[in-house]
Every structure is written in C-alpha cells, then in structure tokens.
Amino acid sequence: MKTVLLSTLVLCLCLASTQAEDSFTDQLRKAAEKLKNEVSKVKDQTEVKGREWYKKAKERLATSREEYVKQAADALNRWKADIDVLKEQGGRDYFKTRVQALVEHHSFAMQELATLNGLPDEPSFRARQKTFDKTLWTLEAAVEQAQEEAGF
Numbered sequence: 001m002k003t004v005l006l007s008t009l010v011l012c013l014c015l016a017s018t019q020a021e022d023s024f025t026d027q028l029r030k031a032a033e034k035l036k037n038e039v040s041k042v043k044d045q046t047e048v049k050g051r052e053w054y055k056k057a058k059e060r061l062a063t064s065r066e067e068y069v070k071q072a073a074d075a076l077n078r079w080k081a082d083i084d085v086l087k088e089q090g091g092r093d094y095f096k097t098r099v100q101a102l103v104e105h106h107s108f109a110m111q112e113l114a115t116l117n118g119l120p121d122e123p124s125f126r127a128r129q130k131t132f133d134k135t136l137w138t139l140e141a142a143v144e145q146a147q148e149e150a151g152f
Helices: 002-017 024-062 065-089 093-117 122-150
Strands: none
Touching: 065 093, 065 122, 093 122
C-alpha cells in the first residue's frame, strides 16, 4: 500500500515537473522512467534489509543462550535511551502517540525477554527466540522511523 502511494506521488510529481513544450506522451514516458528508477531503488533497499535480517537471525540461532540474552538486553537498553530522547522532542500529538507506542513496544519486548530467559530447556528457548527476534526487529525499525521523522 505504501509503495503504491509513493509510486503515485512520484508519478504526479514527475508529470508536474515536466516542461510545457513536451508532448503528453513524452511526459508520460519520462514519468514512467523516473517511477521505474524509484521503484528499483526501493526494491534494492528492501532486499538488502531483508538479507541483513536473515543473516542476523542465522547468527542469533548459533549464538549461545547467555550471549543472546545479553545482546538482546543491551539492544533493548540502547533503544530505551533512544526512545527517551524522542520523548524529550515533544512535537505534535501524533508524534507523541508514536513515541508512546514505542514505549509500549519496548515494555512488551522486555516482558518477552524475561519470558524467554525463564524457559527451562534449549528447544523451547530456540523456538521462542524466533518470535522474539521479530519483536526486536519491529522495535528497531519503529525507533529508526521515529528518529528519521524527528530529524535524527
């Protein structure tokens, strides 16, 4: 949905920026070329991020239980500090709502980490770890998006 909206916006901007002496067909062709380039960039960025997450997931499954819990706790502490900085930003109500959602997401992740750490055996730990990794990745992405919006 987001990609379609962005694509439409790019197409409209491209049409608006073309010169008046160009024919409508030329304008459409140029807009389509620009749109194709933008879609290609987004696709490449998505593939790179997906590969990074897959590689991290494989590494985390090979990491010892103690080291994994330590790394996850360290990451959660870093994101907590980032969220606290975002809280100080203030801003519009919707941004405050986004930051509050980050606080709740972080709280949920901390509860999940405690549950994960309390599991008695290795197979149940590894099975639950996969779900917890998704929680970490979505929190990381949400914090990055909020930081980008705040201008960090």
